[in-house]
Amino acid sequence: MTLADRLNSGTVSFTAWSGIPDTLTVESVSRLGFEVVTLDMQHGAHHEDSVARCVPAITGPGKHPVIRIPVGRFDMASRALDLGAEAVIAPMINSVEDARRFAAAMKYPPVGERSWGPTFGFPRSSVKDHAEWLATQNSRTISFAMIETRAAYGLLDEILDVAGIDGIFVGPSDFSIAWTSGAALNPNLEDMMGAIADIGTRARKAGKFAAIFATDPKICGRYASMGYQMIAMGNEQTYMRVGAENLIAAARAAIS
Template sequence: MSLRTRLEADETLISAWSGVPDALTVEIVARQGFDCVTLDMQHGGHNEDSVLRSIAPVLAADKPAIVRIPVGRFDMASRALDFGAEAVIAPMINSVADAKAFAESMKYPPLGGRSWGPTYAFPRHGKGDHAEWLATSNQRTLAFAMIETRAALDALDGILATPGIDGIFLGPSDFSIAWTKGAKVDSTLEDMMETVGAVATRARAAGKHCAIYIIDPKMAGRAVKMGYRLLAGCSEHALIALGAKTLIGNIREAIGK
C-alpha cells in the first residue's frame, strides 16, 4: 500500500530518519518496525550516491522511501523520484515562489515540468508499464513543503494552494528559532504550540497531508491530536544510543552491577 493511500486513510505513520550514508545501515533500519524510512540530505550525511543505493533496501523491505533534499536543491527532488523515492521533503519553503519551484520539479506535465527518466524507479517498483507509470506518477508521489520560518507561516495559505504541493512538514526546531527570534531552540516550546496546531488545521482544511519531526516521543500523541499523521524521527544515532542504554542496563541488572 502506498504512502499516499495510507495517509488518505488517515493512518498515523512513523518514519525512521537516516543520516548515515550507508546502504547496509539503512537496510538494518528498514527491517525494523517503521512504516517508512526518510533519507536526510539536508542535515544528515546522505548524498546523491547514498540515496541511489539506500532506496533499494528500503523498497526491498516493502516500505516507502522518503528523501529530504538540501535547501533549494529542487533538481535533487526529481532525481530522488527517479531513484525510487515515493515522497520528497523540501526544507525552507518560505514563499509561494519556493513552493511552485518545488512542485515543478516533482510533477510531470501538465502539472509540473519534471523530466522523464525513471531509470531506477520503474524497475525497482516493478509495476505496470511506462504508460501507466506516467499516468499515475503525479498522484503517487508526494511533495512535502517544510514550514519552519515566520515567512513560511505568513505564506502558508499560498503554499497550500500551490498545485503539486501535497502536504506540509513542520520542522519544530527551526520553527522555535524563528518563533523566539533566534533566542532558543526548543522543539517542545509551549508558547508556539497553538500555532503548530493551527498549521495542521489549515493544511488539513486545504486537503493536504501533515507531517512533523518528533524529537521528544512524548510529543507524538499531542501532534496526532493536532492533525499530524506522518511522524518522523528515530535517527540512527538515537536508535543506537537507546538500544545500547537499554541492553547495557539489562545486562548490569542481570549481573547485579
Template sequence: MAETTLGQRMAAGEALLTAWSSIPEPLTTEAVARLGFDAVTLDMQHGGHSEESVLRAVPAVRMGGPHPIVRIPVGRFDMASRALDFGAECVIAPMVNTIEDARRFAAAMKYPPLGERSWGATIAMLRSGAADDGQGWLQTQNTRTLALAMIETREALAIADDILAVDGIDGVFVGPSDFSIAWTRGARIDPSLEDMMEAIALIAAKATAAGKHAAIYMVDPALVGRCYAMGYRLFALGSEYGYLAHGALGFIQKARDSLESKA
C-alpha cells in the same frame, strides 16, 4: 504499482512513523528499514546522504518494506526529481519560505501539465516492479508521489495557505526545532516549546482545510498523540544515532543489573 501509497494511508487517517536516516550506508539503512517503521527518510540536508547514497539506499528501504522518503538539501529542487527517479515515493523540501520556492519544488516533482519533471523513470520503474511501457507510470505518478514543503520559519507560516494552494504541493512538513528558533527570534531551541503549539496546530489545520497532508518531526515521541489530534499523520522519529544509543543503553543496563544481582 498496486500497493497502497503513503499518501493514501495518510488520507485514510493512519498514524505513520518514519525512521530518519543520516548515515549514508545502505547496510545501515536496510537494518533500520526492518525495525518496524512505516517509512524511512533519507536526510540530505543535515544528514550524510548524498546523491550516490540515496541511489543505493532506496532499494534497501524498499526491500525492508517501508515507504522511501528523501529530504533534499535547501534549494536543491533538481534533486527532488532525481530522488523520484531513484525510486523515492515522497520528497521533503526544507526552508520553503516563498511562493516561488513552492512553485519550483512542485514543478520538479510533477510531470506536465502539472509540473515540469522530465522523463527518465527507468530506475524507479524497475525498483517499483512496473510492468508497462511507461504510459501507466506517466499517468499515475503525479498522484502516487508526495511533495511536502517544510514550514519552519515565521515567513513560511505567514504564507502557509498560499504554499498549500500551489498545485503540486501535496502537504507540509513541520520542523519544530527550526520553528522554535524562529518563534523565539533566535533566543531558544526547544522543539516541544509550549508557546508555539498553537501555531503548530494552526499549520495542521490549514493543511487539513486545503485537503492536503501534514507531517512533523518529533523529537519527543510522547507528543505523537497530541500532534495526531491536531491533524498530523506522518511523524519522523529520531535517527539511527538515537536508535543505537537507546538500544545500547538498554543492553548495557541489563548487563550491569545482572552483575549486581550476582554480587
C-alpha cells in the same frame, strides 16, 4: 499500498530518519518497526549516490522511501523520484515561488515540469508500463514543503494552494528558533504549540498531508490530535544509543 494510500488510511505512520550513507545501515533501519524511512541529504550525510543505492534497501523490507533534499536543490527532487522515492521533503520553503519551483520539479506536465527519465524508479516499482507510470506518478508521489519559519507560516495558505504541493512538513527545531527570533532552540516550546496545531489543521482542511518531526515520542499523541499523519523520530545514533542504554541497564540490573 503507496505512501499516499497509507497516509490517507487514517492511521499515523512513523518514519525513521537516516543520516548515515551506508546501504547496510539503511537496510537495518528499514527492518525496524517504522513504516517509512527518510534519507536526509540536508543535515545528514546522504548524497546522490547513497540515495541511488539505499532506496532498494528500504523497499526490500517493504518500507516507503522518502528523501529530504538540501535547501534549494529542486533538481534533486526530480532525481530522487527517478531513483524510486515515493516522497520528497524540501526544507526552507519560505515563499510561494519556492513552493512553485519545488512543485514544478516534482510533477509531470500539465501540473509541473518534471522531465521524463525514470531510469531506476520505473524498474524498481510495481507499475506495469510507461503509460501507467506517466498517468499515475503525480498522484503516487508526495511533495512535502517544510514550514519552519515565520515567513512560511505567514504564507501557509498560499503555499498549500500551489498546484503540486501535496503536504507540509513542520521542522519544530528551526520553527522554535524563528518563533523566538533566535533566542531559543526548543522543539517542544509550549508557546508555539498553537501555531503548530494551526498548521496541521489548515493543511488537513486544504486536503493536504501533514507531517512533523518529534524529538520526544511522548508528544506524538498530541501531534496526532493536531492532524499530523506522519511523524519522524530519531536517527541511527538515537536508535543505537537508546538500544544500547536499555541493554546495558538490563545487564547491570541482572548483575546487581
